[in-house]
Amino acid sequence: xxxxxxxxxxxxxxxxxxxxxxxxxxxxxxxxxxxxxxxxxxxxxxxxxxxxxxxxxxxxxxxxxxxxxxxxxxxxxxxxxxxxxxxxxxxxxxxxxxxxxxxxxxxxxxxxxxxxxxxxxxxxxxxxxxxxxxxxxxxxxxxxxxxxxxxxxxxxxxxxxxxxxxxxxxxxxxxxxxxxxxxxxxxxxxxxxxxxxxxxxxxxxxxxxxxxxxxxxxxxxxxxxxxxxxxxxxxxxxxxxxxxxxxxxxxxxxxxxxxxxxxxxxxxxxxxxxxxxxxxxxxxxxxxxxxxx
Ligand SMILES: Nc1nc2c(ncn2[C@@H]2O[C@H](COP(=O)(O)OP(=O)(O)OP(=O)(O)O)[C@@H](O)[C@H]2O)c(=O)[nH]1
Ligand SMILES: [Mg+2]
Numbered sequence: 001x002x003x004x005x006x007x008x009x010x011x012x013x014x015x016x017x018x019x020x021x022x023x024x025x026x027x028x029x030x031x032x033x034x035x036x037x038x039x040x041x042x043x044x045x046x047x048x049x050x051x052x053x054x055x056x057x058x059x060x061x062x063x064x065x066x067x068x069x070x071x072x073x074x075x076x077x078x079x080x081x082x083x084x085x086x087x088x089x090x091x092x093x094x095x096x097x098x099x100x101x102x103x104x105x106x107x108x109x110x111x112x113x114x115x116x117x118x119x120x121x122x123x124x125x126x127x128x129x130x131x132x133x134x135x136x137x138x139x140x141x142x143x144x145x146x147x148x149x150x151x152x153x154x155x156x157x158x159x160x161x162x163x164x165x166x167x168x169x170x171x172x173x174x175x176x177x178x179x180x181x182x183x184x185x186x187x188x189x190x191x192x193x194x195x196x197x198x199x200x201x202x203x204x205x206x207x208x209x210x211x212x213x214x215x216x217x218x219x220x221x222x223x224x225x226x227x228x229x230x231x232x233x234x235x236x237x238x239x240x241x242x243x244x245x246x247x248x249x250x251x252x253x254x255x256x257x258x259x260x261x262x263x264x265x266x267x268x269x270x271x272x273x274x275x276x277x278x279x280x281x282x283x284x285x286x287x288x289x290x291x292x293x
Contacts, residue, residue, distance in 0.1 A: 085238025
Protein backbone atom coordinates (compact mmCIF):
# COMPACT_ATOMS: atom_id res chain seq x y z
CA UNK A 1 0.00 0.00 0.00
CA UNK A 2 2.88 2.34 0.69
CA UNK A 3 3.57 2.77 -3.02
CA UNK A 4 -0.01 3.91 -3.47
CA UNK A 5 0.73 7.18 -1.70
CA UNK A 6 -2.92 7.99 -1.17
CA UNK A 7 -4.23 10.73 1.12
CA UNK A 8 -6.26 10.15 4.34
CA UNK A 9 -9.55 10.79 2.47
CA UNK A 10 -8.93 7.73 0.32
CA UNK A 11 -8.35 5.50 3.34
CA UNK A 12 -11.44 6.91 5.03
CA UNK A 13 -13.49 5.98 1.92
CA UNK A 14 -11.95 2.49 1.96
CA UNK A 15 -12.99 2.17 5.61
CA UNK A 16 -16.53 3.22 4.73
CA UNK A 17 -16.60 0.61 1.97
CA UNK A 18 -15.57 -2.15 4.39
CA UNK A 19 -18.24 -1.14 6.86
CA UNK A 20 -20.95 -0.59 4.22
CA UNK A 21 -24.08 -2.74 4.44
CA UNK A 22 -26.41 -1.51 1.73
CA UNK A 23 -25.93 -1.22 -2.00
CA UNK A 24 -26.12 2.57 -1.79
CA UNK A 25 -23.47 2.76 0.96
CA UNK A 26 -21.13 0.41 -0.89
CA UNK A 27 -21.54 2.22 -4.17
CA UNK A 28 -21.00 5.67 -2.62
CA UNK A 29 -17.81 4.50 -0.89
CA UNK A 30 -16.46 2.83 -4.04
CA UNK A 31 -17.14 5.95 -6.09
CA UNK A 32 -15.29 8.05 -3.50
CA UNK A 33 -12.37 5.61 -3.65
CA UNK A 34 -12.32 5.83 -7.43
CA UNK A 35 -12.25 9.61 -7.23
CA UNK A 36 -9.65 9.81 -4.46
CA UNK A 37 -7.21 7.11 -5.48
CA UNK A 38 -3.99 8.69 -6.86
CA UNK A 39 -3.76 8.24 -10.61
CA UNK A 40 -0.20 7.10 -11.29
CA UNK A 41 1.52 4.01 -12.60
CA UNK A 42 1.79 2.34 -9.19
CA UNK A 43 -1.96 2.66 -8.52
CA UNK A 44 -3.21 1.05 -11.72
CA UNK A 45 -3.81 -2.32 -10.08
CA UNK A 46 -5.90 -0.74 -7.30
CA UNK A 47 -7.77 1.41 -9.82
CA UNK A 48 -8.71 -1.66 -11.85
CA UNK A 49 -9.78 -3.43 -8.68
CA UNK A 50 -12.12 -0.58 -7.67
CA UNK A 51 -13.66 -0.47 -11.16
CA UNK A 52 -14.16 -4.22 -11.06
CA UNK A 53 -15.88 -3.99 -7.67
CA UNK A 54 -18.24 -1.29 -8.97
CA UNK A 55 -19.12 -3.38 -12.00
CA UNK A 56 -19.75 -6.49 -9.95
CA UNK A 57 -21.89 -4.58 -7.46
CA UNK A 58 -24.02 -3.19 -10.31
CA UNK A 59 -24.49 -6.65 -11.82
CA UNK A 60 -25.42 -8.09 -8.46
CA UNK A 61 -28.00 -5.34 -8.05
CA UNK A 62 -29.48 -6.02 -11.52
CA UNK A 63 -29.76 -9.73 -10.76
CA UNK A 64 -31.48 -8.95 -7.47
CA UNK A 65 -33.99 -6.67 -9.21
CA UNK A 66 -34.78 -9.26 -11.87
CA UNK A 67 -35.36 -11.83 -9.12
CA UNK A 68 -37.68 -9.44 -7.25
CA UNK A 69 -39.67 -8.69 -10.41
CA UNK A 70 -40.10 -12.43 -11.12
CA UNK A 71 -41.29 -13.02 -7.55
CA UNK A 72 -43.82 -10.20 -7.90
CA UNK A 73 -45.13 -11.60 -11.20
CA UNK A 74 -45.47 -15.00 -9.51
CA UNK A 75 -47.51 -13.47 -6.70
CA UNK A 76 -49.78 -11.76 -9.23
CA UNK A 77 -50.54 -15.12 -10.84
CA UNK A 78 -52.11 -16.15 -7.51
CA UNK A 79 -54.83 -13.60 -8.14
CA UNK A 80 -57.51 -14.61 -10.52
CA UNK A 81 -58.71 -11.97 -12.92
CA UNK A 82 -62.18 -10.89 -11.90
CA UNK A 83 -65.05 -11.93 -14.11
CA UNK A 84 -68.78 -11.49 -13.69
CA UNK A 85 -70.53 -9.25 -11.20
CA UNK A 86 -68.57 -10.16 -8.07
CA UNK A 87 -65.86 -12.50 -6.82
CA UNK A 88 -66.15 -14.87 -3.84
CA UNK A 89 -63.25 -16.86 -2.36
CA UNK A 90 -63.78 -20.10 -0.42
CA UNK A 91 -61.25 -20.61 2.34
CA UNK A 92 -60.81 -23.20 5.07
CA UNK A 93 -58.74 -26.01 6.50
CA UNK A 94 -57.86 -29.29 4.89
CA UNK A 95 -60.90 -31.41 3.98
CA UNK A 96 -63.29 -28.75 5.25
CA UNK A 97 -65.35 -29.26 2.10
CA UNK A 98 -64.30 -26.27 -0.01
CA UNK A 99 -64.06 -28.12 -3.31
CA UNK A 100 -67.32 -30.00 -2.78
CA UNK A 101 -69.06 -26.68 -2.15
CA UNK A 102 -67.26 -25.07 -5.11
CA UNK A 103 -68.46 -27.88 -7.41
CA UNK A 104 -72.02 -27.59 -6.07
CA UNK A 105 -72.10 -23.83 -6.63
CA UNK A 106 -70.44 -23.75 -10.04
CA UNK A 107 -71.28 -27.10 -11.61
CA UNK A 108 -67.57 -27.83 -12.07
CA UNK A 109 -66.14 -31.25 -11.27
CA UNK A 110 -62.85 -30.65 -9.48
CA UNK A 111 -61.52 -33.62 -7.46
CA UNK A 112 -63.08 -33.79 -3.97
CA UNK A 113 -62.55 -37.33 -2.77
CA UNK A 114 -61.54 -36.65 0.82
CA UNK A 115 -57.83 -37.11 0.10
CA UNK A 116 -56.03 -34.38 2.06
CA UNK A 117 -54.47 -31.40 0.25
CA UNK A 118 -56.28 -32.26 -2.95
CA UNK A 119 -56.61 -28.67 -4.14
CA UNK A 120 -53.18 -27.21 -4.88
CA UNK A 121 -53.88 -23.96 -6.75
CA UNK A 122 -56.76 -21.44 -6.68
CA UNK A 123 -59.44 -22.46 -9.18
CA UNK A 124 -62.15 -20.17 -10.59
CA UNK A 125 -65.70 -21.10 -11.56
CA UNK A 126 -69.00 -19.30 -12.17
CA UNK A 127 -72.17 -19.40 -10.11
CA UNK A 128 -75.24 -18.09 -11.83
CA UNK A 129 -77.71 -16.47 -9.47
CA UNK A 130 -80.77 -14.76 -10.91
CA UNK A 131 -78.85 -13.70 -14.02
CA UNK A 132 -75.86 -12.47 -12.00
CA UNK A 133 -72.60 -14.23 -12.73
CA UNK A 134 -70.74 -14.62 -9.44
CA UNK A 135 -67.17 -15.83 -9.75
CA UNK A 136 -66.28 -18.41 -7.09
CA UNK A 137 -62.66 -19.27 -6.29
CA UNK A 138 -61.73 -22.56 -4.66
CA UNK A 139 -58.42 -22.37 -2.77
CA UNK A 140 -55.88 -24.82 -1.34
CA UNK A 141 -56.31 -25.56 2.36
CA UNK A 142 -54.97 -23.17 4.99
CA UNK A 143 -53.44 -26.11 6.86
CA UNK A 144 -49.63 -25.84 6.67
CA UNK A 145 -49.92 -23.25 3.90
CA UNK A 146 -48.65 -19.74 3.35
CA UNK A 147 -51.56 -18.12 5.15
CA UNK A 148 -50.76 -14.59 4.08
CA UNK A 149 -50.97 -15.62 0.43
CA UNK A 150 -54.28 -17.44 0.80
CA UNK A 151 -55.80 -14.60 2.80
CA UNK A 152 -54.60 -12.22 0.08
CA UNK A 153 -56.65 -14.17 -2.47
CA UNK A 154 -59.68 -13.79 -0.17
CA UNK A 155 -58.99 -10.10 0.35
CA UNK A 156 -58.92 -9.55 -3.39
CA UNK A 157 -62.45 -11.00 -3.61
CA UNK A 158 -65.59 -9.13 -2.53
CA UNK A 159 -66.58 -11.87 -0.09
CA UNK A 160 -64.72 -14.60 1.82
CA UNK A 161 -66.78 -17.72 2.43
CA UNK A 162 -65.21 -19.55 5.35
CA UNK A 163 -65.91 -23.26 5.19
CA UNK A 164 -65.72 -25.05 8.54
CA UNK A 165 -65.66 -28.81 8.89
CA UNK A 166 -68.33 -30.46 11.00
CA UNK A 167 -65.72 -32.35 13.08
CA UNK A 168 -63.47 -29.42 14.07
CA UNK A 169 -65.95 -26.60 13.83
CA UNK A 170 -65.18 -24.93 17.18
CA UNK A 171 -61.41 -25.11 16.78
CA UNK A 172 -61.49 -23.82 13.22
CA UNK A 173 -63.91 -21.05 14.12
CA UNK A 174 -61.66 -19.79 16.91
CA UNK A 175 -58.72 -19.73 14.49
CA UNK A 176 -60.68 -17.53 12.09
CA UNK A 177 -62.04 -15.34 14.89
CA UNK A 178 -58.43 -14.60 15.86
CA UNK A 179 -57.06 -14.11 12.35
CA UNK A 180 -59.85 -12.33 10.49
CA UNK A 181 -59.13 -9.00 12.23
CA UNK A 182 -55.53 -9.35 11.06
CA UNK A 183 -55.95 -10.58 7.50
CA UNK A 184 -59.51 -9.68 6.54
CA UNK A 185 -60.31 -6.61 8.60
CA UNK A 186 -63.55 -4.90 7.51
CA UNK A 187 -64.00 -7.50 4.78
CA UNK A 188 -67.30 -9.22 4.05
CA UNK A 189 -67.36 -12.82 5.20
CA UNK A 190 -69.79 -15.69 5.64
CA UNK A 191 -69.17 -18.74 7.83
CA UNK A 192 -70.65 -22.02 6.59
CA UNK A 193 -70.41 -25.33 8.40
CA UNK A 194 -70.41 -28.37 6.15
CA UNK A 195 -73.34 -30.73 6.67
CA UNK A 196 -74.78 -28.35 9.27
CA UNK A 197 -75.59 -25.29 7.18
CA UNK A 198 -75.83 -27.23 3.94
CA UNK A 199 -75.24 -30.58 2.31
CA UNK A 200 -73.90 -30.64 -1.22
CA UNK A 201 -75.82 -33.82 -2.00
CA UNK A 202 -79.15 -32.05 -1.44
CA UNK A 203 -80.33 -29.84 -4.33
CA UNK A 204 -82.60 -27.70 -2.14
CA UNK A 205 -79.82 -27.04 0.31
CA UNK A 206 -77.47 -26.02 -2.54
CA UNK A 207 -80.10 -23.60 -3.87
CA UNK A 208 -80.48 -22.11 -0.39
CA UNK A 209 -76.71 -21.74 0.01
CA UNK A 210 -76.45 -19.98 -3.35
CA UNK A 211 -78.98 -17.48 -2.08
CA UNK A 212 -77.05 -16.97 1.17
CA UNK A 213 -73.75 -16.45 -0.68
CA UNK A 214 -75.39 -13.95 -3.02
CA UNK A 215 -77.09 -12.20 -0.07
CA UNK A 216 -73.78 -11.90 1.82
CA UNK A 217 -72.31 -9.99 -1.12
CA UNK A 218 -74.71 -7.09 -0.47
CA UNK A 219 -74.93 -6.07 -4.08
CA UNK A 220 -77.73 -4.57 -6.17
CA UNK A 221 -78.65 -5.38 -9.75
CA UNK A 222 -79.45 -2.42 -11.92
CA UNK A 223 -80.69 -2.63 -15.50
CA UNK A 224 -79.75 0.04 -17.98
CA UNK A 225 -81.89 1.16 -20.87
CA UNK A 226 -81.09 3.32 -23.86
CA UNK A 227 -83.44 6.16 -24.87
CA UNK A 228 -86.68 4.84 -26.39
CA UNK A 229 -85.51 1.22 -25.92
CA UNK A 230 -86.52 -1.46 -23.44
CA UNK A 231 -84.35 -2.29 -20.42
CA UNK A 232 -81.56 -4.83 -20.84
CA UNK A 233 -82.84 -7.35 -18.31
CA UNK A 234 -80.44 -10.04 -19.44
CA UNK A 235 -77.37 -7.97 -18.49
CA UNK A 236 -77.64 -6.49 -15.02
CA UNK A 237 -74.98 -4.09 -13.82
CA UNK A 238 -73.89 -5.41 -10.41
CA UNK A 239 -72.83 -2.87 -7.80
CA UNK A 240 -72.31 -2.69 -4.02
CA UNK A 241 -75.39 -1.63 -2.03
CA UNK A 242 -75.52 2.14 -1.69
CA UNK A 243 -74.22 2.77 -5.22
CA UNK A 244 -75.42 5.83 -7.10
CA UNK A 245 -76.37 6.70 -10.68
CA UNK A 246 -72.79 8.03 -11.10
CA UNK A 247 -71.41 4.63 -9.99
CA UNK A 248 -73.46 2.86 -12.68
CA UNK A 249 -72.02 5.16 -15.34
CA UNK A 250 -68.49 4.65 -13.97
CA UNK A 251 -68.88 0.89 -14.04
CA UNK A 252 -69.93 0.98 -17.68
CA UNK A 253 -67.32 3.45 -18.92
CA UNK A 254 -65.14 6.19 -17.44
CA UNK A 255 -66.01 8.64 -20.19
CA UNK A 256 -69.69 7.98 -19.73
CA UNK A 257 -69.37 9.06 -16.09
CA UNK A 258 -67.74 12.33 -17.13
CA UNK A 259 -70.56 13.30 -19.49
CA UNK A 260 -73.38 12.30 -17.16
CA UNK A 261 -75.92 14.97 -16.23
CA UNK A 262 -78.99 13.15 -14.87
CA UNK A 263 -80.91 9.87 -15.13
CA UNK A 264 -84.45 8.59 -15.31
CA UNK A 265 -85.26 5.73 -12.96
CA UNK A 266 -88.01 3.11 -12.87
CA UNK A 267 -88.43 1.09 -9.69
CA UNK A 268 -87.38 2.73 -6.46
CA UNK A 269 -88.58 6.21 -7.40
CA UNK A 270 -92.00 7.61 -6.55
CA UNK A 271 -92.91 7.92 -10.22
CA UNK A 272 -91.96 5.63 -13.08
CA UNK A 273 -89.25 7.25 -15.17
CA UNK A 274 -88.62 9.96 -12.58
CA UNK A 275 -85.69 12.26 -13.20
CA UNK A 276 -82.93 11.98 -10.57
CA UNK A 277 -79.48 13.47 -9.99
CA UNK A 278 -76.17 11.65 -10.34
CA UNK A 279 -75.98 11.04 -6.57
CA UNK A 280 -79.31 9.19 -6.40
CA UNK A 281 -78.85 5.86 -4.54
CA UNK A 282 -80.25 2.96 -6.54
CA UNK A 283 -82.12 -0.06 -5.24
CA UNK A 284 -82.01 -3.67 -6.42
CA UNK A 285 -84.00 -4.09 -9.62
CA UNK A 286 -83.99 -0.43 -10.68
CA UNK A 287 -83.99 0.44 -14.38
CA UNK A 288 -81.81 3.42 -15.26
CA UNK A 289 -81.71 5.58 -18.35
CA UNK A 290 -78.52 7.67 -18.33
CA UNK A 291 -78.61 11.15 -19.87
CA UNK A 292 -75.41 12.75 -21.09
CA UNK A 293 -74.37 16.29 -21.94
N1 LIG B 1 -72.01 -35.64 2.73
C1 LIG B 1 -71.25 -34.57 2.47
N2 LIG B 1 -69.92 -34.72 2.28
C2 LIG B 1 -69.18 -33.63 2.01
C3 LIG B 1 -69.76 -32.34 1.90
N3 LIG B 1 -68.79 -31.47 1.62
C4 LIG B 1 -67.65 -32.17 1.54
N4 LIG B 1 -67.87 -33.48 1.77
C5 LIG B 1 -66.86 -34.54 1.75
O1 LIG B 1 -65.75 -34.15 2.53
C6 LIG B 1 -64.53 -34.55 1.95
C7 LIG B 1 -63.60 -33.38 1.77
O2 LIG B 1 -64.18 -32.46 0.88
P1 LIG B 1 -63.35 -31.52 -0.10
O3 LIG B 1 -64.36 -30.68 -0.76
O4 LIG B 1 -62.43 -32.27 -0.95
O5 LIG B 1 -62.50 -30.69 0.95
P2 LIG B 1 -61.47 -29.51 0.65
O6 LIG B 1 -61.71 -28.51 1.70
O7 LIG B 1 -61.58 -29.07 -0.75
O8 LIG B 1 -60.08 -30.26 0.88
P3 LIG B 1 -58.59 -29.84 0.38
O9 LIG B 1 -58.68 -29.33 -1.01
O10 LIG B 1 -57.81 -31.09 0.47
O11 LIG B 1 -58.14 -28.82 1.34
C8 LIG B 1 -64.89 -35.24 0.64
O12 LIG B 1 -64.89 -36.64 0.87
C9 LIG B 1 -66.29 -34.74 0.36
O13 LIG B 1 -67.05 -35.67 -0.37
C10 LIG B 1 -71.18 -32.23 2.11
O14 LIG B 1 -71.79 -31.15 2.06
N5 LIG B 1 -71.86 -33.36 2.39
MG1 LIG C 1 -60.19 -28.84 -2.15
